[in-house]
Amino acid sequence: MSGDVFEARGYGALPIGFGEKPGLVVVDFQTGFTDPSFPMGGAPMVDRAVGNTARLMRAAKAAGVPVIACVVAFDGPKGAPRWKVAPVHDLLAGTPATALDPRIAAEEPDVVLTKTAPSIFFGTAAGAILTRERVDTVIVTGCITSGCVRASVIDAFSLGFRVQVPEDCVGDHDQAAHDQNLKDVGRRYADITTADEMIAAINAWRGRNSG
Template identity: 30%
Template sequence: MSDIDNRELDRMLQAAFDASTRLYQERGFQRRVGFGKRPALVSVDLANAWTRPGNPFTCDQQKMDDEIIPGMQKLLAAFRAAHLPVIHVTTAYEITDRNAEFTDMGLWHNKIPVDVVDLKNKELWAIDSRIAPVKGEYTLLKKRASSFHGTELAGILRANGVDTILVTGVTACACVRQTICDGIADGFRPIAVRDCIGDRVPGAVAWNLFDIDAKFGDVKSVEECVAYVEGLAAARVAAE
């Protein structure tokens, strides 16, 4: 889309958001879930197949390079300094033959090309080197959209006393959204980090973040999230 088309789309979306906000607020939506006492950073599918050009799953490259990756670097620095949990989530499949009698892709390959993310090709599903995991951080392999569905994520978070998840990654309309919806369903406070969430489709991020903020979690900026994490760290030091 051209810049003019994007501006027109943004204008139309904002008009829809303004009208929907009035409706939601009249009916008691858009309440705040708030930050809890112990957060984890859950980074969804910021692996090469999504963050680098030339793949079926590649997301908006300009936003990825100019906003999402730099924002993630700030969040990671804050979480690492505060010694708080970081979970990097990626997606890959062991049996990618669509004609196989059995496959770990389930039925999803009938809708989207998940068969390209072959477990044998680690470069595709490896976390982007610009935000690569360090010692003490966990990389979780999922098979479905949600980072919670069929994985150990909820158990790991609970075992580590986590009550809040700061969610970043791609895509806003699928894996990020499903992770946030399942997160609140499993009893965690979801915070969608606005600057660190992307998609392939124009308007998808804005619409999904608006809807998430109305129903499933709070949408916050990188700066707000970093300030929250740094505040927790400062409070812990003061208490020691």
Template identity: 25%
Template sequence: MTTQALIIIDVQKAIDDPKWGRRGQAGAEAAIARLLGAWRERRLPVIHIRHDSTDPRSPYRPGGEGNAFKPEVEPQMGEPIIDKRTNNAFIGTDLMDVLDELQVRSLVVSGVLLENSVDATVRMAANLGFEVTIPEDAVASIDRKDRRGKSWSAEDVHALILAVLDGEYARISTSDAIIETLP
């Protein structure tokens, strides 16, 4: 059986900043924490992605309080931390080297925001030949307004992005179903 790595994207204090507006999926961090606990219990690879924004006004900027990981997903000694500056965790980072070193070809990708960094990373991972699973309860979205001015709820954004990714880029599941299949 192929070892799956758990990737946790951008689950930092910055995601709670009011600048993002209303967020859906209030239980996402709890689901990520359950996944993280299951991975650690089984000594499976966990990779933390930290967004280091280059925008000095961003809550994700290095050195700011928002750059810190949320307590639920705080990395432990030995768990790789990949610092990224774009929405894609593969661009300008050593993520591919870490995955190669761990001999991982199957990923469970969780985090925020589904329609931003999670989406960009999942698409790239699939295009690089990784088998990708997204636990729908362990990713979160925010309310969005489209170019025509129509408002979309975080729940609708979440559902649409998952539908677009499903089958072509990833398999959609739940954190509990994924945990049940772990060795």
């Protein structure tokens, strides 16, 4: 079997598409992952993704699209799952590393949730909020692509949402991990897009619903 073995077996053959109403989720753009003064912060891809997500949030808020952000934080050491990433255990609620990145906070997400597991949907009200808002298409942004973003994509898919992932609105510590995980979720669960494509889709949705 020559070429892409997944493609040859039908993976990625069907586009997900944009549905009736979008919602935007912003995963873990907190200073512990964006500020280079922290052990996990300062990755160039993450910094790029924060800037593009801020633009996307601005368009979403202007169009009336619900925006949910989240941070990872624990009330204490016993509140954390058995993460293998040592610095994650330092993300205690109320500490500077658990604050939203100022560029994200400035765009004023509608809801800010706290989570302890990888996915924005696990153990939070994110799914219920989006369902209440009649959202059927979830745009996933955030970090880290190979970790919490991937988990959030899979949960959004499993909850029945159409999933869109703008490549330049998610980031990782490693380019290969970023590329490989986006390629994999793109062949299984989501459309891989860009910030500009999602802004255009939101503006088109706004135009259809402005009358």
